[in-house]
Amino acid sequence: xxxxxxxxxxxxxxxxxxxxxxxxxxxIAILWSLVDPSQPWTPDHLLPPSMSFYRWGYxxxxxxxxxxxxxxxxxxxxxxxxxxxxxxxTAYALGRINFPGKxxxxxxxLLPLVVPGFxxxxxxxxxxxxxxxxxxxxxxxxxxxxILFLPYAIRIMSVSFETVRQDHIDAARDLGAxxxxxxxxxxxxxxxxxxxxxxxxxxxYSIEEFAIAFIVGSPNFTTIPTLLFTNLGANFxxxxxxxxxxxxxxxxxxxxLFLERLLRSANPALSSGKG
Amino acid sequence: MTWRSWLKLGLLLAPxxxxxxxxxxxxxxxxxxxxxxxxxxxxxxxxxxxYWSRMFERLTYNRAIGYxxxxxxxxxxxxxxxxxPLAVWLRRPFPGSxxxxxxxxxxxxxxxxxxxxxxxNIISYHGLVNQIMQGLGIWDGPxxxxxxxxxxxxxxxxxxxNMPFALLLLVGSVSAISDDVLDAAADLGAGPFARFRRVIAxxxxxxxxxxxxxxxxxxxxxxxFQVIAGPVNKQSLSQLMVFFKGYGRWHDAAVVxxxxxxxxxxxxxxxxxxxxxxxxxxxxx
Numbered sequence: 141x142x143x144x145x146x147x148x149x150x151x152x153x154x155x156x157x158x159x160x161x162x163x164x165x166x167x168i169a170i171l172w173s174l175v176d177p178s179q180p181w182t183p184d185h186l187l188p189p190s191m192s193f194y195r196w197g198y199x200x201x202x203x204x205x206x207x208x209x210x211x212x213x214x215x216x217x218x219x220x221x222x223x224x225x226x227x228x229x230t231a232y233a234l235g236r237i238n239f240p241g242k243x244x245x246x247x248x249x250l251l252p253l254v255v256p257g258f259x260x261x262x263x264x265x266x267x268x269x270x271x272x273x274x275x276x277x278x279x280x281x282x283x284x285x286x287i288l289f290l291p292y293a294i295r296i297m298s299v300s301f302e303t304v305r306q307d308h309i310d311a312a313r314d315l316g317a318x319x320x321x322x323x324x325x326x327x328x329x330x331x332x333x334x335x336x337x338x339x340x341x342x343x344x345y346s347i348e349e350f351a352i353a354f355i356v357g358s359p360n361f362t363t364i365p366t367l368l369f370t371n372l373g374a375n376f377x378x379x380x381x382x383x384x385x386x387x388x389x390x391x392x393x394x395x396x397l398f399l400e401r402l403l404r405s406a407n408p409a410l411s412s413g414k415g
Numbered sequence: 416m417t418w419r420s421w422l423k424l425g426l427l428l429a430p431x432x433x434x435x436x437x438x439x440x441x442x443x444x445x446x447x448x449x450x451x452x453x454x455x456x457x458x459x460x461x462x463x464x465x466y467w468s469r470m471f472e473r474l475t476y477n478r479a480i481g482y483x484x485x486x487x488x489x490x491x492x493x494x495x496x497x498x499x500p501l502a503v504w505l506r507r508p509f510p511g512s513x514x515x516x517x518x519x520x521x522x523x524x525x526x527x528x529x530x531x532x533x534x535x536n537i538i539s540y541h542g543l544v545n546q547i548m549q550g551l552g553i554w555d556g557p558x559x560x561x562x563x564x565x566x567x568x569x570x571x572x573x574x575x576x577n578m579p580f581a582l583l584l585l586v587g588s589v590s591a592i593s594d595d596v597l598d599a600a601a602d603l604g605a606g607p608f609a610r611f612r613r614v615i616a617x618x619x620x621x622x623x624x625x626x627x628x629x630x631x632x633x634x635x636x637x638x639x640f641q642v643i644a645g646p647v648n649k650q651s652l653s654q655l656m657v658f659f660k661g662y663g664r665w666h667d668a669a670v671v672x673x674x675x676x677x678x679x680x681x682x683x684x685x686x687x688x689x690x691x692x693x694x695x696x697x698x699x700x
Contacts, residue, residue, distance in 0.1 A: 147509050147510075147511070150504065151511050151515065154515055154518070154519075158518045161518070161521075161522075161575075162518065162521055162522075164537070164543065165533035165534070165536065165537060166533065168533070168536045168537065168543065169532070169533055169536060172536065182541075183541035183546065183557075225430075226430045226431055226434060227430075227431050229426070229427040229428070229429075229430050229431060230427060230428050230430065230431025230432050231431070232427060233424055233427035233428055237424060237427075239416060239420075239424055240416075245428065245432055248432060248435070248436065249431065249432055249435060251435055251436070251439045252435060252438075252439055254632070254679075255439055255442065255443065255676065256632070256635075256636030256653065256672075256675055256676070256679065257636065258636060258638055258653045258656060258657060259442065259443075259446060259636070259656070259672045259675060259676060260439070260442050262446075262656060262657070262660050262668055262672065263441075263442040263443075263445045263446045263449075263669070263672065264438075264442055265660075266445050266449065266454070266456060266665060267441055267442070267445060269456050270454065270456065284438075287434055287435060287438045287439075290431055290434070290435055291435075294431050294432075348526050350526075350527070350528065350639060351638070355657070355660070365526065365528055368526075368528050368529070368532070369528055369639065369642075372528065372531065372532055372535075372643050373642065373643070378536070381532050382532070382536075385526075385528075385529040385532050385533070388526055388528075388529055389524075389525055389526055389529045392524065392526070393524045393525075396524045
């Protein structure tokens with residue numbers, strides 16, 4: 141059997157696996173979100189006997205979905221901007237300055253990813269209690285998310301800073317550009333894809349983050365993942381959980397695909413239009 | 416470097432690295448201190464080993480350790496076991512390989528809670544698996560598959576979610592192995608398995624270690640898969656920690672947290688050593 145034939149067989153096998161892997165679970169979730177309560181989907185029916193957008197409308201009008209979406213979509217962009225702002229100076233140091241212990245610093249930056257999420261969440265709450273700051277939950281989650289996602293921002297931005305071409309900076313300086321102008325013409329064009337990628341990745345991770353939003357936010361502050369968790373537990377109503385799952389997953393998949401394109405295009409020579 | 420350069424460097428690192436060290440350092444410090452009776456939120460703070468000794472006597476704690484280790488090690492092993500052959504297959508591009516790669520990595524984009532919900536739909540009492548098995552005449556009636564006592568559901572979910580990540584790491588490492596090296600091995604009479612054992616495995620040790628450790632640490636600290644699809648008579652360490660915190664038992668939660676971090680470090684070191692030993696054909700160096 142040639143390698144080409146083997147690949148074809150494996151390809152078809154994988155196509156079958158893909159149907160089981162992705163298509164069936166998501167189709168079932170979509171169908172459940174469309175089940176009309178007037179005629180429940182019972183085991184003797186292959187498809188729901190009656191389909192409508194009733195559940196979508198009902199959840200929008202009568203649950204905390206609106207609040208959860210507002211909280212999540214207010215929190216995520218704020219986290220993205222704060223994280224990027226905090227990450228820039230460290231990323232600059234890692235990308236543009238050679239200093240002893242740089243590799244150790246690069247490793248230490250990854251610390252938030254090593255400590256389990258629920259340990260961070262629970263003992264961050266303990267700190268908030270001790271400082272008496274547990275009342276402002278939006279601020280607390282914003283602060284915790286910003287630090288939790290700093291490793292991603294610092295990593296992406298330090299790579300972007302590394303790729304800023306020294307000859308562009310020198311040329312700008314030789315032509316009399318001030319510090320601000322050098323940033324404008326040499327740094328920013330090269331950093332733009334990295335900045336966009338950082339904002340997007342932190343936005344997505346913040347929307348999806350569950351442990352801190354659940355522990356620090358409970359019981360008053362709801363985000364989309366905490367609302368989904370509630371609907372998968374004590375308040376389990378399958379069609380409602382399907383609606384919230386789709387609301388959580390679909391925008392993020394689209395954003396992730398956009399992010400992948402951004403990261404692929406993060407070529408500083410191209411983005412600066414030079415080189 | 417002059418003191419001015421060091422000062423500039425310190426100021427640049429402060430908002431990023433500085434905040435990380437203060438925040439994560441405080442979290443870890445508070446957890447360790449509270450596990451020894453200090454930093455009490457609701458009473459006297461006094462150094463004590465009582466919380467540890469009481470916890471060691473608790474059956475739920477000891478069972479949670481065993482259960483979390485089982486989920487952690489089994490998930491890491493299964494994720495790498497499925498990812499390895501796929502990484503070798505996708506080592507060199509062929510028509511359709513990009514699509515396959517994208518499909519396999521798709522679960523990375525799906526939130527863990529959504530994955531759990533999708534899985535629960537499939538295996539529920541009147542779900543697809545039960546319907547198919549009854550339709551084929553294999554089962555007489557529906558079986559209860561959700562929250563199974565051996566945590567098969569949790570392992571399926573962990574593998575589904577983590578295999579793409581292991582694949583991502585392994586594909587990069589396996590692709591970097593030059594064709595010349597593999598061709599030379601084939602010319603010397605090595606079959607596919609021998610090429611894998613003597614060339615691919617030793618040259619992809621670092622990626623395998625990284626994949627095993629990352630999946631292990633995540634699965635060891637699992638909360639959401641366990642709560643939704645896990646056995647009802649067992650608790651994971653994260654679940655136990657959240658339970659104690661929910662009742663305001665901060666010191667007990669701290670003991671569990673420190674255990675979780677300790678097991679994470681010890682388990683990661685063990686996995687890194689064992690995988691290196693096996694993949695390098697019984698040698699550590």
